[in-house]
Amino acid sequence: MSDESRPTPAQTPVAAVIPAAGRGVRLGPGAPKALRALNGTPMLIHAIRALAASRHVSLVVVVAPPDGAAEVKSLLDAHALPDRTDFLVVPGGESRQESVRLGLDALPPQYGIVLVHDAARPLVPVDTVDAVIEAVRDGAPAVVPVLPLADTVKEVEPAAVAGDPEAVLATPERARLRAVQTPQGFDRETLVRAHETVTENVTDDASMVEQLGPTVVAVPGHEEAFKVTRPLDLVLAEAVLARRRLNDGF
Numbered sequence: 001m002s003d004e005s006r007p008t009p010a011q012t013p014v015a016a017v018i019p020a021a022g023r024g025v026r027l028g029p030g031a032p033k034a035l036r037a038l039n040g041t042p043m044l045i046h047a048i049r050a051l052a053a054s055r056h057v058s059l060v061v062v063v064a065p066p067d068g069a070a071e072v073k074s075l076l077d078a079h080a081l082p083d084r085t086d087f088l089v090v091p092g093g094e095s096r097q098e099s100v101r102l103g104l105d106a107l108p109p110q111y112g113i114v115l116v117h118d119a120a121r122p123l124v125p126v127d128t129v130d131a132v133i134e135a136v137r138d139g140a141p142a143v144v145p146v147l148p149l150a151d152t153v154k155e156v157e158p159a160a161v162a163g164d165p166e167a168v169l170a171t172p173e174r175a176r177l178r179a180v181q182t183p184q185g186f187d188r189e190t191l192v193r194a195h196e197t198v199t200e201n202v203t204d205d206a207s208m209v210e211q212l213g214p215t216v217v218a219v220p221g222h223e224e225a226f227k228v229t230r231p232l233d234l235v236l237a238e239a240v241l242a243r244r245r246l247n248d249g250f
């Protein structure tokens with residue numbers, strides 16, 4: 001592409017990839033986590049609406065459970081979603097990393113900025129989504145929303161058997177630690193290169209970029225962008241939705 005025809009950062013189209021192919025083992029038995037209901041609506045639909053609430057996001061690629069793409073397509077058809085957003089559904093893989101890569105493979109060429117957002121973080125506020133996009137548009141190759149930690153953290157020698165006592169090795173300085181959330185935002189070329197280069201299994205995309213070298217930028221995250229991981233998180237998510245409904249006055 002010549003420099004004249006290349007879009008400026010403010011014009012670069014933004015796509016979101018939503019990995020939703022996990023089982024949700026820590027949540028307990030049942031349907032794949034992303035398809036479980038929060039106040040009657042699948043978690044995945046909440047997550048899609050949260051990303052599509054940003055006027056900058058024009059495509060959402062949903063990475064469905066490997067044998068669940070048809071079910072996810074039906075869900076999308078059955079729920080109201082913004083008209084200005086396009087949707088694609090692709091089957092996912094064995095790990096989160098593989099699922100994200102399969103989502104990236106499906107992206108049309110014009111999308112120069114990519115957000116990766118866990119379906120398991122269904123309640124992220126639109127201001128957090130937009131803050132991540134803005135930081136990428138300002139030139140950061142990779143951006144993560146983060147929160148300071150509420151607890152003091154200990155480094156331990158992991159026990160051979162879960163639940164056994166463990167020796168404490170160190171207490172990292174809490175002021176320098178952050179808990180990382182999604183959506184994580186990327187210059188597309190940087191993210192694709194990270195997925196092509198890093199072969200070890202990691203839990204988030206930004207850590208792959210860290211391994212390549214470019215500086216990852218952290219912006220303030222939000223308490224409501226928490227990940228639904230364990231059963232108590234479902235209770236919290238439904239309480240947040242109930243409070244939002246009260247605040248919205250219906």
Ligand SMILES: Nc1ccn([C@@H]2O[C@H](COP(=O)(O)OP(=O)(O)OP(=O)(O)O)[C@@H](O)[C@H]2O)c(=O)n1
Nearest residue numbers: 019020021022023024025026094095099119120
């Ligand atoms: N093979 C996988 C594994 C995870 N994910 C997605 O990655 C996000 C974050 O993963 P996590 O919360 O750890 O979900 P699960 O892997 O489903 O949870 P668990 O480890 O409890 O099974 C979720 O939206 C999940 O659907 C995915 O798309 N493909």
Ligand SMILES: C[C@](O)(CO)[C@H](O)COP(=O)(O)O
Nearest residue numbers: 118180181182203204205227
């Ligand atoms: C990407 C992520 O949401 C960052 O917090 C998270 O690492 C993915 O899930 P996991 O629970 O760590 O497997």
